[in-house]
Amino acid sequence: MKKDKALEDLFLAQKPQFDDSDAFMASLTKRLDAVEYLKQYQEATIRRYKMAMVATFVIGIISGAVGIAFLLATPANVPLFTFQMHSVILQWLSENSRIIVAIVLSLLMSFGLISIIANIQDIVRMRKKEYMLYATSF
C-alpha cells in the first residue's frame, strides 16, 4: 500500500523532539526500583506461605497416622467411646465408634489434602497477580 505524500510530509514535520529524556529515564528507574522491592516482598510472602503449608501438611500427616495407628492398636471388641445415657442412637454410635473415628480421620486427612491443593493454586494465582500489581500500581 502506497503512502499518501501529503500525509507523510505532515507526520514527518510533526515528529516530536524530546529534551527531557534524562528526567523520563530517572522517573522510570524509580518505578523499576519499586517493582524490584515489591517483587522481593512478594517472594518473601510466598516463601512464608509455602513453609506454613509444608508444616501444616507434615503435622496433618503425622496426626492422622498417629490417630489411625491408635485406632488399629486398640482391641477390636472395645468401643472407643461410650455414653452414660441410654438411647438407641447413642448405643449405635458407641457400637460403631471405631468405624466413625476411622471415617472422621479420613475426612480430616482429605480436607487437609484439598487445602494443600487450594494453597498451591493460591500461590500460582499470587504469582500471576504479581505482574498485574507491578504493571498497574503506578
Added chain:
Amino acid sequence: MTREEFITHVEREQEALRGFLLALCCGKKDDADDLAQDALVKAYVSSAGYQDKGKFRSWLFKIAHNTFLNHKASCRTMNSIDEARTLIGGTPADVSFAHQDLYLALRTLPPKERSAITLFYLNGYSIKEIAAITDTSEDAIKKQLSRGRDKLKERLKL
C-alpha cells in the same frame, strides 16, 4: 534480559515510543508519558519472556499499543469534530498550529485507525509489521489505513 540490558534498550527506543504515544494521545504529553512509563514497567515485568530476536521496538510498541487501548477503554471519552473546529488557529500560515491540526484530526479517528495511521506514517512500519504489533489481520490494517487516510485528508483539507 537483565535490568541493565533492558535500560540500554529503552534508552535507545524511548523517544520513538513517546512519539508514538504522543500521536495516539493527540498531543497530550503528560498522558503520553504516563502511558509510556506504564508500558515500560509492563515490558520490564514480562521481559523474562522476551526472546531477543532484534525486534525489541516492535515488542515494546505492541505492549504500548495494548496499554493505550486499555487506557481508552477505561476513559471512554467522546471526541467530536466540533471541538476541533473551535481550536484550530485562524491563520493558515501559523506554523505553531500545524501540529495541533494533525492532533485534533487524529483525535476524531477511532483508536485502531489512529494506531494504524501513526505506525504507518510516523514510525514507518509495513502493513505486515503493523498487523503483528496490533494483533490484527493485514486486510483489516489496510482497511483501517484507507479509512483513516480518507478521514484525515478530508479534515485537514489535503
